[in-house]
Amino acid sequence: MHEVAVIGGGQAGLAISYRLTESGIDHVVLEQARTVESWRSRRWDSLRLIAPNWSLIMPGWAYPGPEPDAFMGRDEVVEHLEAYATSFHAPVSEGVRVERVERRSSDDTFLLSTSSGVVQARRVVLATGSLQRPNIPPWAAGVPNGVAQISATEYRIPSDLPPGAIVVVGSGESGCQISAELARSGRTVFLVGGRAWWAPRRYRGRDISAWWRLTGWFERTVDDLPPGRRAGQPNAALTGAEGGHDISVHTLVRDGVRPTGRLVDIRDGTAVFADDLAANVAWGDGQCRATLASVDRVIALQGISAPSPDAPDDLRHAGALPAATARAIISAPATIDLVREGVRTIIWATGYRPDFSWVGLPFLAHDGYPIQRRGVTDIPGLYVLGLDWLHNAKSGLFAGLSDDATYLHEFITSRSGRPPTGERNSGDAPRDRL
DSSP, rough: EEEEEEOOOHHHHHHHHHHHHHOOEEEEEEEESSSTTTHHHHTTTTBBBSOOGGGGOOEEEEEEEOOSSSBBBHHHHHHHHHHHHHHOOOEEEEEEOEEEEEETTTTTTEEEEETEEEEEEEEEEEEEOOSSSOOOHHHGGGGGTTTTTEEEGGGOGGGGSSEEEEEEEESSSSHHHHHHHHHHTOOOEEEEEEEBBBOOOOTEEEHHHHHHHHHTTTGGGGSSSSSSSSSSSSOOOOOGGGGOOSSSSHHHHHOEEEEEEOOEEEEETEEEESHHHHHHHHHHHHHHHHHHHHHHHHHHHOOOOOOOOOOGGGGTTTOOOHHHHHHEEEEEETTEEETTTTTEEEEOOEEOOOTTTTTTTBBTTTTTTBBTTTTTTTTTTEOOOOTTTBBTTTSSSSHHHHHHHHHHHHHHOSSSSOOOOOOOOTTTGGGGGG
């Protein structure tokens, strides 16, 4: 019998394990593959952090290296997290797949059916993340035979893909970065976008991530969201590739990427797009301008010493697009006959959803998301950690994981079972928002 069983040996599982170890609480971390497996096998080879190394903060473990303003690569992140686990002898049991979580009614003990037998625990932390189930739209069924379909987590390097043109669906962080890499490798790339936005890598002498901290961008909580919303505005498109640089529809067009409007259907082998590319580009640019304006206000209000405003060239003329972007919008196709255009691969970069179908307890909303308040569910002793917007805008990021893990640890160890004193339980919102 363990006091706590943590399911998932990624950064979330390691973060809560550190706090439990620090308190001397008996626990085990069950990982179905290897420690931080998703960083090993569910990221493309050239991926780098989208925030500087200084933002890679785990409980009791800050970035110790000589390049705080650089961007770690995928393998470096794995090494960093492995060293973290070793530093406090994290009790990770690798190769143990949890197949079912149930609760014994006689004494409320959790029973975990695993590939290695039954594990018993008084409390359970679900730290499996949110990358289990790709959010593939239904019209993927209309893709003709002969066109490969993969999710962004399955992409590794350009040479792994069949020869021919590629359609990347989704213009968020992953879609933009993958499209840039493919285009620079010489591939024909169509980027199917929606309402996505971007921000400059650096502004007024600092990385944009540093300014976001000062503006309070990451401190927005679920209480600040409109009714019915589960998450806030998607993250801006950023990249740490090549030392970090701007990435947007403007830069992608200059790389040779062909943007389209939002995908609305695939029928008879033809992809159909909405006539909204121009509006989407304008919206993304507008969000970028608003972000820079908020930075300018903070600098002025706090009297921060910073260089003069230096907005990217792509934003210097309000209402006027760069020539290459304007041409790309005019020539954007309304439809693409996938076979005729030589498309051999579609990459779905359309996001992911968590999968808790293996947890045999009533703690999920109708859409499969946990009903929780900053990681605390309505099932006594059952907790969730590592999801986007678990509490605030940084919950799914390294920058916020330490705070969430610390809060959850304090809740678990408090005698009263109530939230730690002085903490506002920001997850206390109507359940249809959680």
